[in-house]
Amino acid sequence: MPTYMSHPTDEQLNALNMAMDRQSFKVVAYAGAGKTTTLKLIGERLRGRGLYLAFNKAIATEARGKFPEHVDCRTFHSLAYRHVPRDITAKLSLPRFSPKRLGDDLGLQTVQVRRQMDGVYKYVNLTPAKLARFVSDAISYFCSTHASYPAPRHLQFPNWMMDADQEQLRETLYPAVEKRWLQSIDPRHPAGIGHDIYLKLWALSKPSIPADFILFDEAQDADPLMMGILTQQSKQVIYVGDAHQQIYEWRGAVNAMKKLPLPQTLLTQSFRFGEPIAEVANTLLKALQEDIPLKGNPARTSSTERISAHGSKDAILCRTNAAAMVQLLTGLKLGHRVALQADTERMLKFCQAAENLKHGKSAYGVPELAYFYNWSDVQEYAETSEGSDLKTLVKLVDDHGTQVLSQAVNSLTEVNNADYIISTAHKAKGLEWGRVQLDDDFYYDLTTHGIKISPEELRLLYVACTRAQGTLDIQNIQGLISGLQAGKKVIYGS
Numbered sequence: 001m002p003t004y005m006s007h008p009t010d011e012q013l014n015a016l017n018m019a020m021d022r023q024s025f026k027v028v029a030y031a032g033a034g035k036t037t038t039l040k041l042i043g044e045r046l047r048g049r050g051l052y053l054a055f056n057k058a059i060a061t062e063a064r065g066k067f068p069e070h071v072d073c074r075t076f077h078s079l080a081y082r083h084v085p086r087d088i089t090a091k092l093s094l095p096r097f098s099p100k101r102l103g104d105d106l107g108l109q110t111v112q113v114r115r116q117m118d119g120v121y122k123y124v125n126l127t128p129a130k131l132a133r134f135v136s137d138a139i140s141y142f143c144s145t146h147a148s149y150p151a152p153r154h155l156q157f158p159n160w161m162m163d164a165d166q167e168q169l170r171e172t173l174y175p176a177v178e179k180r181w182l183q184s185i186d187p188r189h190p191a192g193i194g195h196d197i198y199l200k201l202w203a204l205s206k207p208s209i210p211a212d213f214i215l216f217d218e219a220q221d222a223d224p225l226m227m228g229i230l231t232q233q234s235k236q237v238i239y240v241g242d243a244h245q246q247i248y249e250w251r252g253a254v255n256a257m258k259k260l261p262l263p264q265t266l267l268t269q270s271f272r273f274g275e276p277i278a279e280v281a282n283t284l285l286k287a288l289q290e291d292i293p294l295k296g297n298p299a300r301t302s303s304t305e306r307i308s309a310h311g312s313k314d315a316i317l318c319r320t321n322a323a324a325m326v327q328l329l330t331g332l333k334l335g336h337r338v339a340l341q342a343d344t345e346r347m348l349k350f351c352q353a354a355e356n357l358k359h360g361k362s363a364y365g366v367p368e369l370a371y372f373y374n375w376s377d378v379q380e381y382a383e384t385s386e387g388s389d390l391k392t393l394v395k396l397v398d399d400h401g402t403q404v405l406s407q408a409v410n411s412l413t414e415v416n417n418a419d420y421i422i423s424t425a426h427k428a429k430g431l432e433w434g435r436v437q438l439d440d441d442f443y444y445d446l447t448t449h450g451i452k453i454s455p456e457e458l459r460l461l462y463v464a465c466t467r468a469q470g471t472l473d474i475q476n477i478q479g480l481i482s483g484l485q486a487g488k489k490v491i492y493g494s
Contacts (some may be wrong), residue, residue: 032272
């Protein structure tokens with residue numbers, strides 16, 4: 001064994017032995033269970049040309065420093081880019097059509113639809129620019145699927161829109177979707193394209209990936225397009241991931257770790273944290289109907305004690321960008337040096353859109369506000385059951401003003417110099433800190449009859465709780481954890 005693997009676990013050796021059989025299989029790796037170390041060991045031992053596939057460039061670049069020379073480390077997009085005609089990839093540098101220009105180009109006309117607000121109908125005008133966004137989104141959705149041609153089902157609309165209106169819109173807009181796809185793959189059309197277009201074109205060419213074995217990391221987050229490419233390969237593919245860390249379902253991920261009909265091996269021994277944190281993680285895993293527990297590291301001292309308001313911490317993990325903003329404002333008020341790992345660009349856009357609506361202008365670029373004509377309509381909608389997800393953001397704008405919120409985002413400290421990081425649970429995936437505090441904005445309901453929570457939320461909480469190494473403050477979700485440990489009935493809701 002190489003020095004970094006002086007004491008491999010039986011599970012790691014089992015994964016290596018399966019790899020040496022040169023068959024495709026999957027490695028189910030729990031949080032902090034030495035996945036990268038195991039992959040590196042497999043990469044070193046397998047002969048021939050290897051390929052490590054990651055989702056983003058930063059992870060692929062980092063992997064290059066860890067894997068041996070015969071293992072190339074890439075993203076799906078970089079593979080596709082090299083095998084798609086240059087006159088298509090040249091369209092990446094062309095300016096994108098604005099929604100208004102695209103609406104004009106596609107000949108779209110304003111359409112009126114109904115929005116239901118607590119049982120009362122209001123009419124909303126969808127301008128050509130707004131309709132063009134639906135068309136663009138349909139192309140993006142189609143590009144993430146295994147479909148060979150755009151279809152009406154790829155048109156997705158806000159959930160507040162009536163079913164009858166959605167069906168009518170699909171019929172109306174489908175010709176525009178078809179036209180926009182053909183424009184995207186036409187080298188002569190002047191509109192710029194995104195990276196999803198050439199990736200889709202590469203997939204449609206039924207490519208053979210030039211490697212003898214493929215290591216696919218974070219496979220639980222793959223979309224149908226990526227899975228379609230890999231399952232068509234005749235060479236050995238090793239899929240690595242954790243079905244319980246699939247938190248991108250809303251982006252089209254299909255949880256390949258559960259669906260793939262392949263032999264599997266497990267990595268259940270976490271090296272990141274001790275038994276007290278593992279116990280919290282197992283409580284969530286049990287609620288997800290997982291019967292194989294995660295094992296804590298006996299050499300790690302961990303606790304789930306509370307961190308006081310002025311106590312030392314490394315990270316606060318929130319469910320939403322809005323809650324992250326509340327924590328940011330609180331931290332700045334206390335004079336803390338705070339780093340923020342949330343969708344700050346989206347927050348700044350929300351502030352700008354809110355300001356526009358207050359002055360009677362349109363709110364382009366923010367899907368949640370794109371169908372309102374003024375801020376009072378947004379305030380009214382946020383108080384309804386349909387608009388409850390906007391309530392915290394609207395309250396932030398009303399209580400502090402958009403200028404204060406924008407200033408807060410621009411007052412951030414670099415991660416290396418910060419007292420602590422505020423992050424959303426989604427952005428925290430793949431990271432770890434010594435002392436972690438969970439916020440109170442996760443979505444669940446505790447009732448006398450049981451606990452109502454979605455599987456997606458349980459998975460997100462599992463990701464959040466397994467970021468801690470030493471201390472995990474679960475005070476804000478103690479009711480949920482205690483209820484689950486007491487055997488309360490779990491009611492799976494959305």
